[in-house]
Amino acid sequence: MSTVKRFIAGAVCPRCAAMDRVVMYEDEGQQVRECIDCGFRDVMATEPDTQELETRVNRKAKAPQATEAQPIRFYPNPKLSAKKE
Incomplete structure (x- = not known):
């Protein structure tokens, strides 16, 4: 029984750098x-080492790290408060 050899498309030989000349079997x-x-x-x-x-x-x-809840204070914009007066 003969061994079936298949070309690997786009493969480059590590030694001679020839493209499309590498077979796998x-x-x-x-x-x-x-x-x-x-x-x-x-x-x-065949097995990864x-x-x-x-x-x-x-x-x-x-x-996830637990964080403490902290209240947020909103201060009125002093520029907007001066215009209303």
Whole structure:
């Protein structure tokens, strides 16, 4: 049984910088990408070896801080009060 190799549209080879010359296929359960120009071959990791980075999306929200209610005092505008008199 032959291996089905598929071109990756827009992919650039990391070694020779050739565009649209990289193929992807599966070999013994591992994903492999290969450049057909220079022969560069890279086996892709199937399991992530790093933890997910903390971002504002996956960070746990902090509890909102309780604030005390404070009354607001309104003072009359002295310019408007002088015109009425």
